[in-house]
Amino acid sequence: MKRNIQLARDTRFDLLVIGGGIQGATVCYKASQRGLRVLLLDKGDFCGLSSANSLKILHGGLRYLQTLGFRRMRDSIRSRREIMRFAPHLxxxxxxxxxxxxxxxxxxxxxxxxxxxxxxxxxxxxxxxxxxxxxxxxxxxxxxxxxxxxxxxxxxxxxxxxxxxxxxxNNTERLVLEYVLQASELGAMCLNYLGVEALVQSSGAGIRAEVVDQLTGECFKVEADNVINTAGAAFEDLLPVRDVNRIPxxxxxxxxxxxxxxxxxxxxxxxxxxxxxxxxxxxxxxxxxxxxxxxxxxxxxxxxxxxxxxxxxxxxxxxxxxxxxxxxxxxxxxxxxxxxxxxxxxxMQDNSGRNVGDLPELSKESSIIDHGQQDGFAQYFSIKGIKYTTAPHVADKVLKRIKPVSGYTASIPTSKVPGQTKTQAQMNDYSGQKYAERASVIKPYIDAAPDWLDVDQTLTVGEVNYFIAEEMVQHLGDVIFRRTDLGTAQCPPADVLNNVNQILAKHFGWNEQRQTKELKLVLQRYAPLQTPPSWIRI
Ligand SMILES: Cc1cc2nc3c(=O)[nH]c(=O)nc-3n(C[C@H](O)[C@H](O)[C@H](O)COP(=O)(O)OP(=O)(O)OC[C@H]3O[C@@H](n4cnc5c(N)ncnc54)[C@H](O)[C@@H]3O)c2cc1C
CATH class of the missing domain: 3.30.9.10 (D-Amino Acid Oxidase, subunit A, domain 2)
Known part of the structure; x- marks a missing residue:
């Protein structure tokens, strides 16, 4: 998976998906499976916000029985099973x-x-x-x-x-990434650190999105026939009509x-x-x-x-x-x-003001807003999602409304991950246990650079090289929080942070100042749980 921005600018897509949390990732994967030409953009890294911050339970919706919500329960059970089948190792x-x-x-x-x-x-x-x-x-x-x-x-x-x-x-972040990686293997273009600033509907040209590269500040436009806004809590920033009467x-x-x-x-x-x-x-x-x-x-x-x-x-x-x-x-x-x-x-559940207090009542169900019906902005949909678990179900629902205009049909590989077949030996070794079917792609990197980066022997130099080459890592935090488990339960030791930072610095040509900035960004995530360690000058 490469960050090829020029190709995104030169292509007319069937579908633009805004936001690469669990909702955007499942929409992108399923749309690619259906043969659509898809572009997924995230303002930050994939799975950087709510999807990385859940309690990590894939619910079967037991509590919906209290309100006799049998259909919601079935939606949850089916989605849970679908995610479990998709990535059983996670x-x-x-x-x-x-x-x-x-x-x-x-x-x-x-x-x-x-x-x-x-x-x-x-x-x-x-x-x-x-x-x-x-x-x-x-x-x-x-x-x-x-x-x-x-x-x-x-x-x-x-x-x-x-x-x-x-x-x-076990790892909500790699689960989202797995959807993104497999979508990209099916032909989708998935790019991180690209924020959509505005959407414009133009006759004949589909929908134009104004995009800002968060790494360089560069602005450009991309075009798609359909747009699905899965920007999580930021979805309201991209509503088509700034209607003063709209209740936020x-x-x-x-x-x-x-x-x-x-x-x-x-x-x-x-x-x-x-x-x-x-x-x-x-x-x-x-x-x-x-x-x-x-x-x-x-x-x-x-x-x-x-x-x-x-x-x-x-x-x-x-x-x-x-x-x-x-x-x-x-x-x-x-x-x-x-x-x-x-x-x-x-x-929250509604805007009536009933729920103010210390126990806010949350929305009961994810909803899909059809901006064609609501605002006259055809083929633009927003998702207001409430559960990690039900993202596959919501993705199926919204994709029923998407019309591919370009006539493009992706050539869909028959195997789940092209060119990868796992042997029992692979499954039993370090990379097999950790990455399952993806191990055959990662193993050559590990074999080429097998040195451990931590005393617990949970990460090798080769894996970081792989994350840079194939999983679009741009910042230290991408490795610490989303490609690995290193920092998702507690702050990793200083030597681990420094070791990973040095590999990235060598690859991206970061000077000392930039390396310190990357460390600070990671350490900020642990505030206020610990004061910055003495080895970093802040
Ligand atoms: C504390 C907590 C516990 C939870 N526990 C559970 C649980 O146990 N089980 C469960 O099923 N659910 C749980 N949830 C709910 C679940 O986490 C969320 O419903 C789900 O992750 C939302 O996913 P999303 O993809 O819609 O949003 P997000 O994960 O927030 O993704 C939105 C993405 O859009 C990107 N974005 C935003 N604006 C733009 C833009 N302009 N351009 C491009 N990209 C943009 C963001 O960078 C982000 O990556 C929990 C939620 C919380 C907060």
Missing amino acids: VKPLACIMPAYGHGLKGKEIMRLAMLLNDGISLDRNTGLPGDKYLPAGHSLSKKQCLAQVPGITGSGLHGASVWYDALA VRWARGLNIVVRKTLFSKAAVALEEQAADEGRKRMLFMVPWRKKFTMIGTHYIEYDRELDLFPVDKKDIMALVDEINAIYPRADLGFEDVSFYHTGLLP
């Missing part, structure tokens, strides 16, 4: 436990019925999945079993627990923290605050992650999207820490236990 089954108190909606009786319904509605959940990714049927735990698995919770009023299975995306979407900021503690090793645990008012209870998920971390969330507040999201204030992180300690005192978390945080914006 997902794994996740057991989820919810203790049952009382006899209400989350009480033992109703939850037992919910487990049965969930299993029935998701009978086909494992079709086409490798055996080790199968999601078992749900079941119940007795009070004693529940207290053994979730020690320290209140025993009074506890009737047991429900256990169901979802999937955990209200946004909630979601916040998770990552802590250096294993609270539960075998399952994610959902715990609800014990509040008198049934309707206003907060629920937190505590998800075991990697070997020694737990992700906990999600805490929502209403948020002005014009304000910066990063860095999150120490007081906001402490508010979540306090909330966790109140719901689960045994966690006994302090600020020093927090190693990372995830934050992003999600659309």
Whole structure:
């Protein structure tokens, strides 16, 4: 995958996709599969915003049963299965436990019925999945079993627990990248650090997008017959008519923290605050992650999207820490236990003003805005997405409305990744386990430069060379946060950051000043969790 801007300028595309988070990446991949000539542009790196900041659970929509949302549930189950089939090496089954108190909606009786319904509605959940990714049927735990698995919770009023299975995306960033890479292998042009500033509809010329290269400041235009805006919370910046009467979407900021503690090793645990008012209870998920971390969330507040999201204030992180300690005192978390945080914006349910307060109500479903119908701007669609999980389903829906005008039909390779066949030996070695079918492309780079960059032996020089040559890396942060796991749970050690920075500096010809700037950009992501280390002059 090469950053060939000139080719993008010279080509008329069937479809321009704006934004390379999970939504844009799935739209781009599926449109390429259908034979469309697609251009995907992202203002930053692929998967740089909300899609990298989720709790990483691929939900089957169990909670939609509360409102009898069977169709939404099926959409979630199908999308979850589709993602699991697409990249089985990047997902794994996740057991989820919810203790049952009382006899209400989350009480033992109703939850037992919910487990049965969930299993029935998701009978086909494992079709086409490798055996080790199968999601078992749900079941119940007795009070004693529940207290053994979730020690320290209140025993009074506890009737047991429900256990169901979802999937955990181990690395949401590489999952998005995998869609982007495979789309590009199918003929799509996917380019990062190119922001769309405006869209103009012109008769005969389709839609023209004004683009700014974020690396050089250069401005240019690209043309497409259809545009799908998947810019996440920035989608409103590209609405066709600046209608003064248009009511802007209200946004909630979601916040998770990552802590250096294993609270539960075998399952994610959902715990609800014990509040008198049934309707206003907060629920937190505590998800075991990697070997020694737990992700906990999600805490929502209403948020002005014009304000910066990063860095999150120490007081906001402490508010979540306090909330966790109140719901689960045994966690006994302090600020020093927090190693990372995830934050992003999600659309709120409506604009009526009903939801103001400390528990904003989020949109229930992703929506597609047809600007042809709404604003007279034909073949332009925006997606207001709410879930990582359902991105494939939403992509299918929006693509039904796309008309290829140019008559172009991409020659679609029959194998999933052209020229790659994995042998068992490859799957068992380092690159095979890490990159699955992509290993055969990466292995030659590793063989040519096998030196380790870290003492834990998780990254070689060859892999960084590969990321530069084939995965469009432009900044140090692209490697630290999105091509690898190095920095996604805690700040990597100084020598690792410096080692990677030096490889990039050599390739791009960065001077010392530029290298320091790259380091600062990475370290900013950990503010306010740690003060900048002494080895960097800020
Ligand atoms: C804290 C938190 C926890 C969550 N947990 C879960 C979970 O467990 N499971 C789940 O299914 N969902 C979860 N979600 C929801 C999920 O993360 C989001 O719904 C999803 O990632 C949104 O994806 P997206 O592609 O629409 O947006 P984004 O990932 O934000 O992508 C938008 C992209 O558009 C680009 N862009 C913006 N403007 C422009 C422009 N002008 N030109 C070009 N590119 C542009 C951006 O750079 C960005 O890369 C969570 C969300 C949050 C915030």
